[in-house]
Amino acid sequence: MNYYLGIDCGGTFIKAALFDENGKIHACERENVAVISEQSGYAERDMPELWQVCANVIRRTQKSSKIRPHFIKSVGISAQGKGAFLLDNERQPLGRAILSSDQRAQAIVKRWQAEGLEEKVYALSRQGLWTGHPASILRWLKENEPERYQRIGYLLMSHDYLRFCLTGELYCEESNISESNLYNMTTGQYEPQLARLLGIEEIAGKLPPIIKGNQIAGYVTEQAAQACGLAAGTPVVGGLFDVTAMTLCLADNQPHKLNVILGTWSIVTGISNEIDDQQAWRFAHGRYVEPGKFLIQEASPTSAGNLEWFVKQWNLPYEQINQLVAALPPAQSAVIFLPFLYGTNAKLGMTAAFYGMQAHHTRAHLLQAVYEGVLFSLMTHLERMYQCFPQVKTLRVTGGPAKSAVWLQMLADLSGKTLEVPEAEEIGCLGAAIMAAEGVNGNGDALKPHQAQRVIRPNQANFDAYQNKYRRYQKLVKLLEQMAEPLQIS
Structure with a gap:
């Protein structure tokens, strides 16, 4: 039996899972990796620490599986997108990595929008302007840390950096770098005109070659093998943007289905x-x-991360939260929550808020409002996507909130759509492992077993109540947009 290792580097954890050629998972280990936020709006990671945590997780996964390293035929990495992982000309980390959730470039993005750059950039990149794009972060560095900017030797994203640590080879993987605002979506190549438009033309020579997700990028070095326990010479493929990896495992290319991924982000x-x-x-x-x-x-960072904040404040188990929310009548409370603790899909600069609270409201009402607010924000994305995919009748849902029957039923009732919830484990790791198998075999289909799934159907009796509250949520967002200000970094 051959085995394939999939690594998933997310916003909170790094996970490694080992799959056999039938798609069965044999071991999975995870470890928290710190996000450093020493100033308002900052989200950074220590790059050497990230690699060390990744190596630890790989070693533990291999050890717990009891599968000898030489039976692991290849490795793939799935990771959160965008952000900037910088190396100097000696290929050493150039300060901390800046993550996609970082918001320090808000004022720059607003300035670009005021200058009318968004239309010109979108025509080439098919990406809007956003604080977490590598291009936005690079422009902030150029204006605020010019010495560091001048020392940039290579621009990478998170899975590019981890792949470099494993192999010593430098590439930018296509599904991730294509969403950087440095890539021409039509030609499939880097676009120097984008760098010029955004005032970072110097970066054009700092971009490694583009590699596809299933293309072998290099082989595990002796040094990396000692750190992580893999066999030296094990092939490592390009890997995938984590959203692409999860979509690969969810999607069956039917026009009446959309894929919903709920984690730190609503996608x-x-x-x-x-x-x-x-x-x-x-x-x-x-x-x-x-x-x-x-x-x-x-997509926007308006999902379950908002609930996690409240869990930390009140130290409540998830089962108790579900019970508290389920005990309340659907969509009857006047309390509305804007789930913008970590960013927004409304106007840039908007922040989180509760509205409509009165003395009779309890903690349960606030928690219900958090559940609803996360889904109202998601509904904004869904309504936009229906313009592009008008035949949608079914939503395929995965992520943390998919473990809550209460939250899922709420989504079905709000959207009026049938939900399919695949039971597959660790789909980010699985998507990366599929790419690893394709890289050495030319075919990764064997790793995609038939997935059992739960089906949740909408309760039409609740549809109008949720839709009415959703419209109130939209009005509140509109009213508060005028108060949004660029983040003040201090």
């Missing part, structure tokens, strides 16, 4: 054969794993 994805220039909304596009196809997505 809605669909797969298209073309870029539709007639769409009024500027959808984010990325290169998909299949040639000639594009991943279309709507």
Whole structure:
């Protein structure tokens, strides 16, 4: 039996899972990796520590599986997208990595928007302007840390950096770098005109070659083998943007289904054969794993991370939270929550808030409002995606909130759509492992077993109540947009 290792580097944890050629998982280990936020709006990671945690997780996974390293035929990495992992000319980390959730470039993005750059940039990149894009972070560094900017030797993203640590080879993987605002979605190459438009033309020579997700990028070095326990010479493939990896495991390319990924972010994805220039909304596009196809997505950091904050404050178990929320009548409370603790899908600069609280409201009402607010924000993304995928009848849902029957039923009732919840484990790792298998075998389909799934159908009796409260949520967002200000970094 051959085995394939999938690594998933997310916003909170690094996970490694070992799959056999039938897609069965034999071991999975995880470890928290710190996000450093020493100033308002900052989200950074220590790069050497990130590699050390990754190596530890790989070693523990291999050890717990009791599978000898030489039976692990290849490695793939899935990781959160965007951000900036910088190396100097000696290939050493150039300070901390700046993550996609970092917001220090807000003022720059607002300035670009005021200058009318968004339309010009979107025409080439099929990406809007956003604080977490590498291009935005690089411009902030140029203006605020010019010495560091001048020392940049290579720009990477998180899985590019971890792959470099494993192999010593430098590449930027296509599904991730295609969403950087440095890549031309039509030509499939870096676009120097984008760098010039955004005032970072110097970076053009700092971009490593582009590699596909299933292409062998290099082989585990002796040094890396000693650190992580893999066999030296094990092939490592390009890997995938984590959203692409999860979509690969969820999607069955049926036009009546969309994929919903709920974690720190709310993400809605669909797969298209073309870029539709007639769409009024500027959808984010990325290169998909299949040639000639594009991943279309709507996303924002407005999901379960908001609940996690409250869990820390009140130290409540999730089962108790579900019980408290389930005991309340659906959508009857006047309390509305804007789930913008970590960013927004409304106007740049908006922050989280409760509205409508009165003395009779309890902790349960606040928790219910958090559940609803996360889904109202998601509904904004869904309504936009319906413009591009008008035949949708079913949502395929995964992520932390998918473990809550209460939250899932709430989503079905709000959207009026049937939900399918696949039971597959660690789909980010699985998507990376599929790429690893394709890299050495030319075919990763064997790793995609038939997935059992739960089906949740909407309760039409609750649809109107949720829709009415959703419209109130939208009005509140509109009213508060005028108060949004660029983040003050101090």
